[in-house]
Amino acid sequence: MVPNRSISSTITAASLALILAGCVSETKTSMRNDSSQPDYVRGRYVYNAFCAECHDSGEGGAPTLDDTEAWESRSLGFPSLLTNHATEGFLNMPEKGAHTDLSDDAVRDAVQYMIREIARGE
16 A cells, blocks of 8 residues: 555645646746736836937937828837837847847837827827
């Protein structure tokens, strides 16, 4: 009977480990989903500190936030594409607006802030 008890204990321990592993995975997924929401406060800060340099003045052909006509040809309905362009660079837009120390999340938040502000101006 001792060997059966050992097997039973092992199975119980393994089952408990699998259950706990599922909880950890679920927590990580939940945390990841929460962080995917834009932080407009940080987006406004990043915009004012880094993006406004060109997007307020139109320097280098950058469209200004209040120029709805200039934004019509851009993909406002595809924020992930705009974020990709801002993060990696596109045409005259340098990677992260030449502020490569910015995190990808900070750039994403700035793009989301800009999209919201452009939509408000229409």
